[in-house]
Amino acid sequence: MSVSLWCEEEEGQDRTQSSVRAPWDPSASGLRVIQRLLQSEERYLPSPLYISLIQREPQRREELAKWTMEVCCECDCDESVFPLAVSLLDRYLSATLSLPVSPSCLAAACVLVASKLTESDTVSADTLCAAAEYDFLSSNLREMERVVLATLRWDVAAVTPQDFIPHFLRTLGELRDGDAHTGDFLATLRRHSDTLVALCVCDSRFLGTPPSLVAAAALNSALRGLRAKSAGELSVMTSALATLCQTDVAVLQCCTELIEGALRERLRNGAQEEKDGDIEEERASTPTDLREIDF
Secondary structure, three states: OOOOOOOOOOOOOOOOOOOOOOOOOHHHOOHHHHHHHHHHHHHHOOOHHHHHHHHHOOHHHHHHHHHHHHHHHHOOOOOOHHHHHHHHHHHHHHHHOOOOOOHHHHHHHHHHHHHHHHOOOOOOHHHHHHHOOOOOOHHHHHHHHHHHHHHOOOOOOOOOHHHHHHHHHHHHHHHOOOOOOHHHHHHHHHHHHHHHHHHHHHOHHHOOOOHHHHHHHHHHHHHHHHOOOOHHHHHHHHHHHHHHOOOOHHHHHHHHHHHHHHHHHHHHHHHHHHHHHHHHHHHHOOOOOHHHOOO
């Protein structure tokens, strides 16, 4: 009897149905789990050569990462799919150092693999083709999926910042034990840190930064933005995060400031683009030639 490891999704499967997810298991957390993740994370970092090449000309990679994020949002993927998909993308490009004919097909294949690995209700190949406005066929996507899996030798369960955040949050919750609003605070902290992690994943300046440090810095930045009760409480939480990811507090603070600088830069660029768009719209609404006026 032949046994196949190939994972096939059902055609036309409906993602609107509710997914069955396992509840959080407190016993599957703690320092032992964090230590195991720390031991594994360096294995999934891209090569130094790839990092240096990308950081010289980061535009193409950042555009591809942003497109991947848009597809994940459009397909309503779980928050863990996007960081894993970009990790697969970087590791594939790190191994090949060349883009395929259709970069969007490569990104979609990474989303497909990440979704199959992390979601019970996976995104379908047809949905990804539609999200890419049929820039490639379903058969092309399946073939690219095979190429990615073969290149990475099926080692696709990479460690991402999303793997660390729940464990770090549990420790932060223990530091606030006794506070009646701890649950709401941690939920808000999780949402803010997820957004900051997505920012880091798109930004090539954080390429090669260990996922544990990205997760800790994102949480630390979110803590600073939410303004903890006191400077002393914030200092205790920052020290706890540095201890958990086995780094120095100064390194964590430096990475936190880089994230906050990147966030300010993106906000400025977004405001400028919106302003430029309003100006162009105003210009477009004012004809400069009588032949452009529809009488």
